[in-house]
Amino acid sequence: MDIMAAIAREAHGDFSVETVQIETPRPNEVRVRIAGVGLCHTDLVARDQFIPIPLPAVLGHEGAGIVEAIGSAVTKVQVGDAVVIGFSSCGHCARCDEHLPSYCRDFPMLNYTGARPDGSSGLSLGEQRLSASFFGQSSFASHALAHERNVVRVDAQGIALETLGPLACGLQTGAGAVMRSMACPPGSSIAIFGGGPVGLAAVMAAVIRACATIILVEPIASRRAMALELGATHVIDPASGPASEDISAAIRAILPDGVDFALETSGRETVVEAALASLASHAMLGLVGVPPRPESSIAINLASVITYGHRIIGIVEGDSDLDSFIPELLALHRAGRFPFDRLIATFPLAEINAAVVAQHEGGCIKAVLLP
The missing domain is CATH 3.90.180.10 (Medium-chain alcohol dehydrogenases, catalytic domain)
Structure with a gap:
């Protein structure tokens, strides 16, 4: 037809x-x-x-x-x-x-x-x-x-x-990254890089998981404001500094030891590097952002990764099993939590x-x- x-x-x-x-x-x-x-x-x-x-x-x-x-x-x-x-x-x-x-x-x-x-x-x-x-x-x-x-x-x-x-897709990716893929426990800290639908879904999920510190890094002011309304404890404007080092420094000004979890949603190499530089010992970085080019890559200091026990994982669709996770998110929405x-x-x-x-x-x- x-x-x-x-x-x-x-x-x-x-x-x-x-x-x-x-x-x-x-x-x-x-x-x-x-x-x-x-x-x-x-x-x-x-x-x-x-x-x-x-x-x-x-x-x-x-x-x-x-x-x-x-x-x-x-x-x-x-x-x-x-x-x-x-x-x-x-x-x-x-x-x-x-x-x-x-x-x-x-x-x-x-x-x-x-x-x-x-x-x-x-x-x-x-x-x-x-x-x-x-x-x-x-x-x-x-x-x-x-x-x-x-x-x-x-x-x-x-x-x-x-x-x-x-x-x-977008909402279950962000929520599932926090609730399933990384399974952030209560009291943990997380930095979320990018305040689009995936990043803001991750903010809501971090609130659901009772994370103690929820940091959003996002250049658009209206999205930073939305993150605060949704429960983020801190927001950072990456445009206020000239390099990725300034982003990690801003995060460590909040948590000197770094964050327990980081979620990178932009796919940009410099942002991924900033996220890595923001991690605490034995912390985890989740990657969901599509990179700008198929050949996009970053250099990782292997000694640092081993010394601090950093874990880097790729995440697809927030580890969602559709028939269980979508109804779970809808139930959280009805309860006013998502x-x-x-x-x-x-x-x-x-x-x-x-x-x-x-x-x-x-x-x-x-x-x-x-x-």
């Missing part, structure tokens, strides 16, 4: 909203009518070919909506269910068996290639094949196809369904390019597109 979708046609170019065709769900697929879809930095790095998905492509991977049709073998959801659409995983590799599907053996193939596992696409524009199945959904559209494994049925009563999509809706500004899908600019320039924290 015909649907509306935002198409990425060239790296660094504008999206174009056009009428495209979507297939009928296959046996294990569902078709979701999208109520809202978050705009994530990962969508933009895919458009710009850091993730080399073939263009033209329909991106979008933070969808929420209503199940409109199901394949013949689907048992997890029914037509009419409200769902959040998360990332794809195989369900039978070693990591999936450990309830760590974000580290699925087949994660890159299932989420980044622009096709189903058999190489087909569920979207087309006339006779032209479009790359689809981005993170198993391609939800920059009025409707999306997803495998039943990566949809999560949610109770949206009393909550605006269109705001729930960001739970599928007020992620305060971060969200909505835009019509037709204004996706304006939303990209607003989010990049700090005019909003988290853009959600409404088909």
